[in-house]
Structure formats: structure tokens, C-alpha cells
Amino acid sequence: MLTLKNTLETDVLVIGGGIGGLCAAISAAQGGAKVIVLEKANSRRSGSGATGNDHFTCYYPKAHGNDMAPILKELLDSMLGLCHDTRLSVRFLERSISIADKWHEWGINMKPFGDDYVFMGHAFPNRPRIFLKYDGHNQKQVLTAQAKKAGAVILNHHPVLDLLRNDEGITGALALDMSGKEPSYTVVRAKKVIIATGAASRLYPPAGTPGWLFNTAFCPSCTGAAQAQSWRIGAKLVNMELPNRHAGPKYFSRAGKSTWIGVYRYPDGKLLGPFVTKATREVGDITCDVWNSAYSDVLMNGRGPAYIDCTGTGPEDMKFMRAGMISEGLGALLDYMDDKGIDPSKHGVEFMQYEPHLIGRGLEIDINGETSVHGLYAAGDMVGNFRSDISGAAVWGWMEGEHAAANLESGSLVEAEKSEWAQERMAYYDSFLTRPSGAHWKEAALGLQQIMGDYAAAGPHRVRSETLLCAGLKYLADLRRNAEANVKAANAHELLRAVEAFELMDNGEVIMHAARERKESRGMHQRSDYTFTNPLLSDKFLTVRKENGNVITEWRQRWSA
Amino acid sequence: MPPVINQDLCIGCGTCADICPMNVFEQEAPKMVPTVAYGEECWHCNACVLDCPKKAVSLRIPLNYMLLHVDAAQFKE
Incomplete structure (x- = not known):
């Protein structure tokens, strides 16, 4: 039988030790708040950023110029842009480079090509490039270490089951302590809660391998916890009905399609899209960002399948692509290709559209990152009116941690477990x-x-x-x-x-x-x-x-x- | 998927069981070789492979995840 073994108190409770949660924990703790992080697995390797990432959207005036407008347009035109309240996009862009600076200072290599930031990937020819290319292979370890250094307490193997609230607003959360042999409940009473539990994978049958529940592009332990738990206590969700589908290698589900440097072709060699005839590290083939349903369409109309062809990519860019895959956390994919003799310089790899999942659909936040429940903030993939994946989680997590720590007087500690x-x-x-x-x-x-x-x-x-x-x-x-x-x-x-x-x-x-x-x-x-x-x-x-x-x-x- | 632990190399440190985002491993007691209790829940994220201090873990990718590919020479014909 499960009993309540631990009742803890904190100023700011962070739910989910992913990119958003850890950045929130660091800034809240640096802002003077007492911080507890409840993490489902282990924050060193959990969530969709577990083993890496290589693109961090941001606005860098030195490279982009002092007018932010073209960069905002690029963000809204990108695959990230469908469900943005533009007010939030602007706030995000204004703060974004300062978070990249911090990450670099802490030991995540945001400048792997020299002294300055470099922008490439997911870009249209002759348009500004907004994706900072970085090496995120160690991002979770670095952010975990920083959170601890700032004074946050991370409780690993403590998935949150439900949010707790009263008439005034959020009061804490109920978690399952699975860290020891015997599971039990932990309740954390908190003045402010920042929820950052990631995307919702596993909603639909896996498009490539039906029945194989865990073959998903994004982390399959991200199951829409924030949306579900907030919904139960009356929070407002937004844009939930607009589906999103990712794409990538067929039958081996993995995010990171833009790390591949190649062009998309029909079986006879004709190009799928009109954007480029040759891909480089700076500008790859953006066809499937724009024509999102391409891989499904060409199967349905019989002209497919569609392949990514990297054979026209130069040897230096091929080396660069391999390094990028490691930064992005695609090590298992590389190991598999090496083992099976699949070589992107010789083989076309079929791409497919994966099943729908929720990313950038979910909780509605205001300009401070607060949801419609007083004292409850949301950061990352489960926000419904803003999306920018890794950098979105990082920047909003940071801003929300700051705001929560600076407004503790508007929250109070109550005996949430007795409700x-x-x-x-x-x-x-x-x-x-x-x-x-x-x-x-x-x-x-x-x-x-x-x-x-x-x-x-x-x-x-x-x-x-x-x-x-x-x-x-x-x-x-x-x-x-x-x-x-x-x-x-x-x-x-x-x-x-x-x-x-x-x-x-x-x-x-x-x-x-x-x-x-x-x-x-x-x-x-x-x-x-x-x-x-x-x-x-x-x-x-x-x-x-x-x-x-x-x-x-x-x-x-x-x-x- | 699933992870395979080389019994000869494993020192029972429990790192894989601790860091797996999917809780695929179980370790009965400290210093014991973990078991792969929920192999079909592996996300092939590679965390266990990367973090094992003895390089004792590898992933066995299921047959049906086959990464469909063709000889790119067909694009030039």
C-alpha cells in the first residue's frame, strides 16, 4: 500500500528536470528562492534533450543586426511558428542570447566553430539564419550541476502524479517516490510551481512500427503530464487540436532531421522540393519543414518513397554532419548505421512522417510564463501559445524562475496534502x-x-x-x-x-x-x-x-x- | 533496444539503472549486475551506452527498426 512518507516545503517547486525545469531551477535559486526539482527519472539524462541537441533558436544582434523584426518573421515562418502569441515570441527573442551566453559559460559548447556564435540549419536560402548550431551532448549534466551549485535540491525518480491547488491558486504537487525499494508518496508544498514535463509522445499508434510503443521521435516518457495534470485542476489549454508531426528516418524514429545534410529525392532522383539542388552545412534542404506532409503524400500518390540523399554533400560537410549527430544525441543511430554498413555518402535513407504528438500545444501562459492558475508557470514543449523547443524551454524556464523567485510574497504555504x-x-x-x-x-x-x-x-x-x-x-x-x-x-x-x-x-x-x-x-x-x-x-x-x-x-x- | 549488458565487464555500479529515462533496468542490490527488466520500453537514446564507466552496455536495435535505405546510385540513372 502506498502511504504519504514525506511532506516537504519549498518556495519554488519545479516539476521535471529537463531543459526548461533545470533552467527554471537555476534562476529561481539564484534569485534567492528555496527550490526543489521533482524529476521522473534522473535529470542528468532525462527527457527529449537526454543525450543532446544541436540547434538553439535565438536572436543575436551582432550577427542579425539591431532590427529584430526579420528574425521574428523567420521564427514565425519556421516549423516552430504556427501557434505563437507574438508578444511571447518577442520577449523570448530579446532574452535568448543571454541564455546562450550562460550555457557557454557553464560548459555547454555553444561556439564549437571558433570564437563566436554560428547560425545554420533549418534555413531558407538567402534569408536570415536563426538556429545557433551548438554541441549539446553534455547539456543535461551541465545544467544539473549548475542547478545543484545554485542550491536547488533535485529529487530524482519522483514523478509527479497531480498538481494541488486551492481557491487562490497553486499549493504544491503529489509525487510518487520510486527512488527506493518500496514506493511511497511525497507531497511538496510550494508557493510557486513551474511545470516543465515536455512533449506528449505515445498518443497515436507509432506511424512506422505499430505496437512498438516506445519507438518515438521525442522521449516516450514525456506523456503530456503537464497538460493532463493542469487540465484536471482547471487550467487553460490552447491549440490542442492542431496536430504536429515530426519526420525522420523510416522505422528508426528519431528527431533531428535537420542535422542530416542532404537533399530529398524521389526514387528516380528528381528533387522533392524547389529550395536547393545541393545541401551545405549552412543551408540544407528545408523542403520537409515547409512541406510537412511530403513523405506521406508521396506514398499516398504512389510517386514515393522519398529519400534523403547526402551523396552530393562535400566530404568536409559529411564529417561535420557526423559530429552534429553526436551533438544532437543520435549516437544510437550512428552506431546502428556503422554496424549495418549504412553509409550516407553511398546510401539514400528513406524518411517518413511520424505519428502526431503534442509539442508547442498545451498550457496557455502569459507574458511572465504564468498559466491561468495563479502561481503555476509552464516552460517548454508543453506550452501551447509559444514554441521554440530547446531554446524555448531554456529561455522561458529561466524567465519564469526569475519571476517566481521575485514574487514569492504572492504565494503561501498551505497543508496541501490534507485537501x-x-x-x-x-x-x-x-x-x-x-x-x-x-x-x-x-x-x-x-x-x-x-x-x-x-x-x-x-x-x-x-x-x-x-x-x-x-x-x-x-x-x-x-x-x-x-x-x-x-x-x-x-x-x-x-x-x-x-x-x-x-x-x-x-x-x-x-x-x-x-x-x-x-x-x-x-x-x-x-x-x-x-x-x-x-x-x-x-x-x-x-x-x-x-x-x-x-x-x-x-x-x-x-x-x- | 533492448540494452545488453556485458556481464564480464559490468562492475555493478548501477549507473545505467539510475540514469535511464525509461527505467528499463532494475538493480536488485548495490554491486549486482542490473537486469534489463523492461527492454521493450527502451527509447534507444543511448544514455546507458554513453554513461557506463566500463563500456559494458550496448543496444540491440530490433529487426523491424531497420532504417530503410537504398544504393544512392539509383538517383543518378
């Missing part, structure tokens, strides 16, 4: 461990993927509609009810996987509610009953929240700069 909600949730999770027998978590996880794939499908070539979405919501509720009554966890590991399955169900539910309300087609949100794109919605965002058990969807104007 009805905390007691209810502790009994709820315990039921999965204590029931004598039952279903395996994987049945619930696969059930969700089946329903999402059939009733909340993302384009291209797949549609949503009022009838499909309503059916999906009904089936999801059935699945949840059955799973809650039957899933049996044999140990803490299985309990965590079950918790993740339920988090993903919350995300799926929100996606379907929002998708019903968006009565138009836009991007990969394709409605068979509303096939047009409505220009009246172009500058509007759709928010969703739950109030007294009712789902409330609201449209609002996009926040301009």
Missing part, C-alpha cells in the same frame, strides 16, 4: 497497486492509441468530423472507465506506466473537445464536414478548460507584439 483532492488522488493511484489482479497498463495505452488513430486522426489523408469525434469521446470514456476499474500494477514501474496512460487519455480527451470546436480545416486538422480554412480564425486561438466538470471552449484574439 480533499490530494486524499482522493492518493487513494485512486493506490487502487491500481492494491487490487489483487487485473488488466495490464499496456492494454489501456494501446486502447487509447487505437481510438486516437481512428477517431481523432491527423492529416494528411485522414479526416476528423463531428460524428467521428463524438464517437471517439464516447469510446474514450468507456476505455477510461474500464481501465480505472481494472488496471493492476504489479510494482511502481507498472504504476508509472499506468499513470502515463491516464495522462495521455486526458490529452486525447482535450484534443477531441477542441477539435470539435474548430469547425474548419487548418494544417493537419482536416475536417470532412468543414473542408475550408476560415480566414476569420487566422488570428484566433482556441482555449479549453474544465470548470465544475463542464468543458469550456473559448476563442480569443492572438496576442500581437
